[in-house]
Amino acid sequence: MAIFGKPKYTIVRLRKRDMPDGLWTKCEGCSETLYNKTLEENLKVCPKCNYHFILGAGERIKILIDTDTFKEYDSDMLPADPLNFKGPKTYKEKIMQDQGLTGLKEAAITGEGLLDKKRIAIAVTDSRFIMGSMGSVVGEKITKAIETATKERMPVIIISGSGGGARMYEGMFSLMQMAKTSSALSYHHKQGLFYISVLTNPTMAGVMASFAGLGDIIIAEPNALIGFTGPRVIEQTIRQKLPSGFQRSEFVLEHGLIDMIVNRKNLKLTLSQLLDYLS
Numbered sequence: 460m461a462i463f464g465k466p467k468y469t470i471v472r473l474r475k476r477d478m479p480d481g482l483w484t485k486c487e488g489c490s491e492t493l494y495n496k497t498l499e500e501n502l503k504v505c506p507k508c509n510y511h512f513i514l515g516a517g518e519r520i521k522i523l524i525d526t527d528t529f530k531e532y533d534s535d536m537l538p539a540d541p542l543n544f545k546g547p548k549t550y551k552e553k554i555m556q557d558q559g560l561t562g563l564k565e566a567a568i569t570g571e572g573l574l575d576k577k578r579i580a581i582a583v584t585d586s587r588f589i590m591g592s593m594g595s596v597v598g599e600k601i602t603k604a605i606e607t608a609t610k611e612r613m614p615v616i617i618i619s620g621s622g623g624g625a626r627m628y629e630g631m632f633s634l635m636q637m638a639k640t641s642s643a644l645s646y647h648h649k650q651g652l653f654y655i656s657v658l659t660n661p662t663m664a665g666v667m668a669s670f671a672g673l674g675d676i677i678i679a680e681p682n683a684l685i686g687f688t689g690p691r692v693i694e695q696t697i698r699q700k701l702p703s704g705f706q707r708s709e710f711v712l713e714h715g716l717i718d719m720i721v722n723r724k725n726l727k728l729t730l731s732q733l734l735d736y737l738s
């Protein structure tokens with residue numbers, strides 16, 4: 460009898476091309492292939508390794524704000540191109556491309572709503588839109604939301620997903636947004652109102668150096684990249700190897716830059732408890 464005889468059963472191998480598109484996602488943390496429906500149900504957090512996938516601004520609002528209570532501010536505000544910027548792509552082309560890709564008009568959604576029945580002003584930046592960078596529209600929308608909150612005595616929550624910092628396509632107009640948003644938060648603070656900043660992957664540069672870094676409480680999602688200059692540029696400048704985990708949530712918590720790290724599934728509850736505690 461042959462040792463390696465033909466098996467009596469048939470081995471069915473699922474080839475990659477047999478997997479319908481859009482049903483599976485490969486985890487960037489552990490390379491596990493995840494069923495999209497499971498991933499969605501788990502708020503886009505890998506059930507195997509706790510990798511937090513990037514969420515769009517709309518999804519953020521949906522998981523934090525009570526159903527049917529969100530009222531958007533300034534939804535029609537559109538970016539201008541003050542420098543008539545031309546690069547490999549013009550600024551206008553880049554805007555149109557990311558508008559098509561995300562369905563957003565700009566990188567921030569702002570408004571107000573109820574979080575566990577508590578009225579708050581909320582702003583969310585979306586890292587899929589020109590890296591969530593802060594141009595004039597993002598700065599103006601965030602400033603106006605903070606000013607409304609000051610006038611109507613609401614706490615502010617800002618969820619940052621801004622790897623791009625200030626939007627250099629708009630030159631100094633984008634840099635001015637750093638002072639403008641910070642100043643609005645200062646007035647809000649002087650009225651005895653509080654502001655919670657939530658940092659998601661990534662929050663860098665001019666955003667981290669302005670409103671994102673100014674929270675009375677600063678929360679981060681696990682393993683988010685948080686900092687000013689990116690690690691590669693720092694390494695090239697100081698010609699030294701950076702410690703492992705540099706600029707990640709866990710590292711910046713240990714060094715006192717943030718107050719807590721909260722898993723996405725606990726974020727709404729934590730924010731609700733902080734609102735109760737701080738009101």
Ligand SMILES: [Zn+2]
Pocket residue numbers: 486487488489490491505506507508509510
């Ligand atoms: Zn994973």
